[in-house]
Structures are given as structure tokens and as C-alpha cells.
Amino acid sequence: MPPPSQPTGEPRPRAMVIEQAWRDLGPGLEALSGPAGAPLTRTVKLIVLPLVVRPALRPELGVDFLDPAEADRLAALIRGSSTRLVATAQWFTLLKKARRALGVVAGHPQDLYFQRCFELATQHGAPSAGAEAVARAVVEDVADADGGRTVEALKKHLADPVRRARLDQELTAAWESRRTVPASDVASAVVRAAEVLELCGAPGQPGRSPAYLSMIEAEDGRAYGRALWALAAGVWGGTDQPSHLGLTARQVPACPGVGRGASTATLAAPLDRTLFERLFLVLQSSARREELPALPELVGREVGRSCAPLGLYDESLRVTVVLGGRLAVGLDPLGTGEGAQGRTSAHRAVNSRWRREASVLRARRMTVSPRPDPDGGALEALAQDLRTPWAAYMRRLWVRLHGRDVRDAPLGEVASAWAVLDGVARSVMMDHRARVRSALRALSATPGTASAAVAAAEPGSA
Known part of the structure; x- marks a missing residue:
């Protein structure tokens, strides 16, 4: 469903401007879009904002509400990157195929490959002859760059019984002090x-x-x-x-305990999280894991931090x-x-x-x-x-x-x-x-509730 229209001259939410400009680009972006055609959250976070809009160079476009002139500039930047964005989507599809062929399962593909795919699109354009070899090399390079800083590696690291016992002792001692x-x-x-x-x-x-x-x-x-x-x-x-x-x-x-697993849907409150849960989000959300400390140091520092x-x-x-x-x-x-x-x-x-x-x-x-x-x-x-x-x-x-x-x-x-x-x-x-x-x-799609919702929303009802 396209976003609702906004009165001319009124400031517009930047997210709405991005979504409308994205939809206007047409087909070819499915790999970077949600089911309804809007850009994925990670597409905006990892590609559109840092690589297309570049608020560091254009601070006037870095705010959440844009005046009409700035909104037009932002939309023009996205339209001007149409060819590269379509090529980025094609490279992402190719990298996911290479990832499956190599049996790589660690990390979120969007976090790992979105920005690399934009770089490939900028350097090579759309995938052509030899693109499969390039994609395979990129997937292998990213896997090596992780240096074992993955959720799966963390799970294996914390599964060792001797290491778990030592970490439990360290947590208890730090907490009691x-x-x-x-x-x-x-x-x-x-x-x-x-x-x-x-x-x-x-x-x-x-x-x-x-x-x-x-x-x-x-x-x-x-x-x-x-x-x-x-x-x-x-x-x-x-x-x-x-x-x-x-x-x-x-x-x-x-x-805090050591923990054995985590899920974003069931994470405890921040100060109630286990060692595993605290590091789970860090590893899941890191586009450049090579910047993190090596896994043993990462875990060791988290004991004291927790x-x-x-x-x-x-x-x-x-x-x-x-x-x-x-x-x-x-x-x-x-x-x-x-x-x-x-x-x-x-x-x-x-x-x-x-x-x-x-x-x-x-x-x-x-x-x-x-x-x-x-x-x-x-x-x-x-x-x-x-x-x-x-x-x-x-x-x-x-x-x-x-x-x-x-x-x-x-x-x-x-x-x-x-x-x-x-x-x-x-x-x-x-x-x-x-x-x-x-x-x-959801209310408007449910018979019998839409009229009640509208009635409840009338100005005199608050």
C-alpha cells in the first residue's frame, strides 16, 4: 500500500520520502524490498542512507522531517542511483546463491553483503560474465573477515563445559564484588x-x-x-x-548467567540478559565484525561489563x-x-x-x-x-x-x-x-470494526 499523500509545503517524514522514491523506481529491486514493495529496513540503514543520501556530506538531509526542497533533493538522489540499486539487487541474489553453494550459514546475509553488493554494482555494474567467481570470492572474503565472530562460533565457544564453569565463577565473583x-x-x-x-x-x-x-x-x-x-x-x-x-x-x-541461546523475539530486559544474549545482538547487528575484538576477548570483557x-x-x-x-x-x-x-x-x-x-x-x-x-x-x-x-x-x-x-x-x-x-x-x-x-x-480490513475505530478517533473522544 503506497504511503498517504502529504499537503504541499508541509515538512515530510524522511522515511516517507525514501519509500515513495523507492517505489517510483519500478521493478528490479525485489531482493532489496519487502513484500509490499517498500525498501527493507536494512536497505535503508545500510544502503540508501549511508551510500546514496550520505547525510555526512549533506547534513540537511540527515533530519527526520524534510522541507519540500530537501525532500525533492533526496528523491532525486535515489532516482539518480536507480541503475546501481538494480545492479545491487542482482549482485545480492548472486551472493546469496554463492553463500548457499559454499555452505555458509553464519550471520545475516543482508548485514554481511548489502554494502559489498553496492560496491560491486558501483565497480562492475550489473553482474556479467565471470560474476559467479566474483560473488564466490566476496562470500569467502567476508567469512574470513568475521574471524570467528559469529553467533554460531559464540554458541560453540560457550558450550565447552570447562569454559562455562570458569565463566560462571568469574560472573559470580564480579557480581559479589x-x-x-x-x-x-x-x-x-x-x-x-x-x-x-x-x-x-x-x-x-x-x-x-x-x-x-x-x-x-x-x-x-x-x-x-x-x-x-x-x-x-x-x-x-x-x-x-x-x-x-x-x-x-x-x-x-x-x-547474569552464561546462557546457551537467544532469539530477538524473546530477549529479556537489558540488565536481565545472559552473557550469550548480550553478545547475540552485537554479533547479529554488526555489518563489520572485523572491527570487534576476537571472540575470547569479546566474551571476557562482557563478563565484567555485565x-x-x-x-x-x-x-x-x-x-x-x-x-x-x-x-x-x-x-x-x-x-x-x-x-x-x-x-x-x-x-x-x-x-x-x-x-x-x-x-x-x-x-x-x-x-x-x-x-x-x-x-x-x-x-x-x-x-x-x-x-x-x-x-x-x-x-x-x-x-x-x-x-x-x-x-x-x-x-x-x-x-x-x-x-x-x-x-x-x-x-x-x-x-x-x-x-x-x-x-x-487491520481494523479497516475487519468487518464491523472500522466504523467503531473511526468513531473512537473523532476529535471529541479523547
Whole structure:
């Protein structure tokens, strides 16, 4: 189903511009597209944005909402890459065939080959004579570059009984050596965090913040993590949220285990994950695994990291969790005004963006309608997401920061930290928008529920 039209002159979501431009390219892109014809999420993440749009060179196209002129430029870039994108799809099909012939099963093919296929399309154009040999060489090269950094290799590494026993002992020792602190130890961090968030939401923010740097120097992230181990209440400035903001399903996290397997559909909360689960996502999402430490080092460092405050080593990343938590408890997409006291310019910037989502305003009214949920639960679940946005926000933020921690990529300046914090907020907002649209489509396709959904979505029903 093509995306709905947008009034001329209005800013347009970048994702919508990309999807429409992609559909306009026509056939030949099936290997890079979903069943409905839109580009796959990994196609956008690994090919369209970094290799076609290139926001690093065109920062005006790196925002989530584009003015008409920028939207036209972005669409023109995608149209101009049509031939290369079709060739990329052909190379990807060929590489998957070579992968099957070689019996390679480790890693996600899209993560491993999408960018290499674009490079092949740029260098060679569409596959021609000798392309099978090239494809085979690329698959072998990628497999060698992994250096054993695969989910299957991790599974085998952690299956050794002697190694498992040693890792269990190391986890237990690291966990028992933790030190907790009372909530009073984070009082000064609360003041500094508010100052940083006030700066972040203000126009023309500087690249460095004395308050942000002082949080790092004072190890405020470490203090917060230790306070949460002690089940300290009220550290985020709110009374309705659990102290760990969904980072654990327990009152306090337990000593992590080694683990034997993982699935993205059933992953535990971040601080409840096993060693295997923590590294599973890192390996699954890494397009360039050669940049990761060798597997034994990767596992060894994760033992200590899993027992560190907030489950992270780097202090700048822990401080970013603190800032994210302070921001998350003030997210208010429904505009209820609850807990408005003490909110900063960062809160106002994120909340105002969420509330002016023109494409889903009616759907939001429907999700909080007091009338019966016409589909028996999906809309109520979406409404709950809007009432507790901090849960999805903190989970997504932690995963991003954990990935940076594994790669030794700190956030040394406030501008970099804010880019991550704001980016996660946008990501959660876009994800909720997509889920609302999906629910509405399902309702419209079900006899007897469409009229109830429309009635519940009327402006006076919220």
C-alpha cells in the first residue's frame, strides 16, 4: 500500500520520502524490498542512507522531517542511483546463491553483503560474465573477515563445559564484588543532568558542556548504577516509574548467567540478559565484525561489563544513560501535563515533536478513547505505550550504548550524547507511528470494526 499523500509545503517524514522514491523506481529491486514493495529496513540503514543520501556530506538531509526542497533533493538522489540499486539487487541474489553453494550459514546475509553488493554494482555494474567467481570470492572474503565472530562460533565457544564453569565463577565473583550506594549519592548528579538537558534542547547548543564533562569526571553514571543496585527510589525524579525504568523486570537485577541461546523475539530486559544474549545482538547487528575484538576477548570483557554499573564500562555512556533516564521520565506524548515541573528544554523539544505528529494525531485520540477497543486489545496496547514511553525509550537507548561500549566508542561531547538521545526518541516515535498505522489497517480490513475505530478517533473522544 503506497504511503498517504502529504499537503504541499508541509515538512515530510524522511522515511516517507525514501519509500515513495523507492517505489517510483519500478521493478528490479525485489531482493532489496519487502513484500509490499517498500525498501527493507536494512536497505535503508545500510544502503540508501549511508551510500546514496550520505547525510555526512549533506547534513540537511540527515533530519527526520524534510522541507519540500530537501525532500525533492533526496528523491532525486535515489532516482539518480536507480541503475546501481538494480545492479545491487542482482549482485545480492548472486551472493546469496554463492553463500548457499559454499555452505555458509553464519550471520545475516543482508548485514554481511548489502554494502559489498553496492560496491560491486558501483565497480562492475550489473553482474556479467565471470560474476559467479566474483560473488564466490566476496562470500569467502567476508567469512574470513568475521574471524570467528559469529553467533554460531559464540554458541560453540560457550558450550565447552570447562569454559562455562570458569565463566560462571568469574560472573559470580564480579557480581559479589559490587558496591551499592544510597540515593543521596546522586543528588548532585540530578542537578548537573538538568543543566545538561536544558542546554541540549536549546538552539545553537555548544559542542562541549562543563556540566556534561563534570558528570563524567564525577562518575555520576557509576553512582547512579550503584544506587539502582540498592533499589534506591526516586532517583529519576518521578514516583510512578520503577527505579530501573524497564531495564530489568526484577526489583533489582540478578547475577547474569552464561546462557546457551537467544532469539530477538524473546530477549529479556537489558540488565536481565545472559552473557550469550548480550553478545547475540552485537554479533547479529554488526555489518563489520572485523572491527570487534576476537571472540575470547569479546566474551571476557562482557563478563565484567555485565556486572558493571548500568551494565556498561565507559563512563560517558553511563552518564548518557542517566541523561536518558531523566529525559525518559518526562516524555509526555499525550500532553497530559503530569510531572511538568522540572522539565527542561530537551523535554519540551522532544514532546512537542511527538505531539505535532499530524499523520497520527487522530490515531492517538483513538488509542486513548474511553470507548471499547474495537479489536479487543491492540489499540489498548498502543495506548499503554503512549502512557509509558520511557519503557521503550530506555530499552532502545541501552542497546545502542551497549553496542558503542563493545566497540570502544565513547560520547566525549554533549553534542554527540544529545544526538544519540534525540535519535532514540525519534526512533521510538517512528516505530509507534508504524504500529498505529498497522493497527488501523487491520481494523479497516475487519468487518464491523472500522466504523467503531473511526468513531473512537473523532476529535471529541479523547
